[in-house]
Amino acid sequence: MGSFFIEFRDPLFSIILLLAIIFTISFFSYWWGRYRAKDNYKFLDRFLEQFDTLPNQENLGELIRSSNLSSKSWLLLADSYTKTGDYEKAIEIYTELLRADEGMENAKEVMFLLGKTYFKAGFLGRSKKVFLEILEKSPRMPQVLHYLLLVYEHTRDYNAALEVLEPLDELQEDITKERHYLRVLALLNATDIDEELKKREIVFFYREHKTLERMVFGYLFRIDPKTAWRELDVEKAPKIADILWNLDKEELDYDIISKSGFLQELYSAKGYIQQVTSSDIFELDILVKLPREAQVTVGFEYLCKNCKVVFPFGFDRCNACHQIDTVELEYNLQKDYKKGMGEEGDSFL
Ligand SMILES: [Zn+2]
Numbered sequence: 001m002g003s004f005f006i007e008f009r010d011p012l013f014s015i016i017l018l019l020a021i022i023f024t025i026s027f028f029s030y031w032w033g034r035y036r037a038k039d040n041y042k043f044l045d046r047f048l049e050q051f052d053t054l055p056n057q058e059n060l061g062e063l064i065r066s067s068n069l070s071s072k073s074w075l076l077l078a079d080s081y082t083k084t085g086d087y088e089k090a091i092e093i094y095t096e097l098l099r100a101d102e103g104m105e106n107a108k109e110v111m112f113l114l115g116k117t118y119f120k121a122g123f124l125g126r127s128k129k130v131f132l133e134i135l136e137k138s139p140r141m142p143q144v145l146h147y148l149l150l151v152y153e154h155t156r157d158y159n160a161a162l163e164v165l166e167p168l169d170e171l172q173e174d175i176t177k178e179r180h181y182l183r184v185l186a187l188l189n190a191t192d193i194d195e196e197l198k199k200r201e202i203v204f205f206y207r208e209h210k211t212l213e214r215m216v217f218g219y220l221f222r223i224d225p226k227t228a229w230r231e232l233d234v235e236k237a238p239k240i241a242d243i244l245w246n247l248d249k250e251e252l253d254y255d256i257i258s259k260s261g262f263l264q265e266l267y268s269a270k271g272y273i274q275q276v277t278s279s280d281i282f283e284l285d286i287l288v289k290l291p292r293e294a295q296v297t298v299g300f301e302y303l304c305k306n307c308k309v310v311f312p313f314g315f316d317r318c319n320a321c322h323q324i325d326t327v328e329l330e331y332n333l334q335k336d337y338k339k340g341m342g343e344e345g346d347s348f349l
Contacts (some may be wrong), residue, residue: 004099038146058217061096071097071104078113087121089212106135112144124151124314142171150322158186180205181316181324203231211323213239215316230251234260241266241329242300242314269298283331297336 064074078093093116098107115130131148134141145168152161152174161182187201199220206216213236220228221243237244237260244263249272257263257273265279269287280283283298290296301309305328307321317324 061100064096065102068226082117087117090117124154127151142173158182177324182213184212188219225251231258237262253342283333295336295339297334299332299334301330303330
């Protein structure tokens with residue numbers, strides 16, 4: 001007995017005892033945590049099972065009317081369906097919510113969500129109908145007007161889109177960019193005027209407003225590089241570096257290139273000229289310094305300055321946030337397959 005107490009007082013024994021207690025507590029808390037998590041998962045599974053296959057519209061309406069879920073919860077569920085691209089289920093929920101409670105307090109907001117989901121799903125006619133219905137009762141909703149404008153733009157009804165700008169203007173919304181954009185878009189898509197007149201109108205537009213370089217010069221360099229070079233403000237050249245990069249050698253204007261450090265770097269990197277030995281842009285600098293036969297080139301990605309989404313293709317209006325002229329070019333080095341295929345396009349340089 002006495003020896004037991006001696007051992008109990010032994011510091012080594014105390015440490016072992018303490019460790020044993022810690023181990024026991026940790027084990028039970030781990031086991032309890034696992035048990036709770038499992039239980040939670042089961043609850044979530046049971047909850048989500050109800051929505052894996054939504055009941056048909058009739059039953060869904062009944063479910064919405066009879067369930068304890070608030071309309072806010074149903075809206076959250078519809079929103080999560082929209083985020084995963086399951087627009088059909090989101091549309092069903094919005095429609096049935098509106099049907100179930102005709103006098104609902106936030107009916108306009110739910111209708112707007114329904115219109116937006118129709119728009120995202122590509123049902124432009126239906127979304128237009130919903131937006132017009134909201135505006136009939138509440139014409140002072142700028143967010144609805146903006147979406148109505150997008151519908152008209154997608155259906156190429158530019159006159160109708162321009163008309164939407166008037167109420168937006170009255171609501172003190174800044175519509176300058178939208179007006180310019182729609183004007184250029186309408187011109188570029190016009191089929192009833194000849195190319196020469198179209199070109200002249202676009203040039204007049206740019207001289208007057210000095211904006212939307214990607215739209216203006218994307219078009220001008222495609223149809224008349226000479227005019228494009230004449231009208232280009234070289235300080236804006238970095239905004240359209242991808243368009244300039246893809247020009248053929250015989251389309252270049254060497255007088256203008258010689259006046260711009262950026263253009264000299266760009267075309268030295270491309271291998272069309274040999275005017276510089278370095279560049280502040282990392283990717284161009286690498287290309288300038290690499291031997292000509294290296295199978296490396298520059299590619300571009302398109303970052304929206306507003307929402308920070310990166311796209312593989314250029315855009316005039318961001319597909320994610322719908323802002324206009326927000327492209328920021330990102331350079332990246334790529335393998336040059338043309339050189340790999342033994343093209344001798346510019347080997348005489
Ligand atoms: Zn964006």
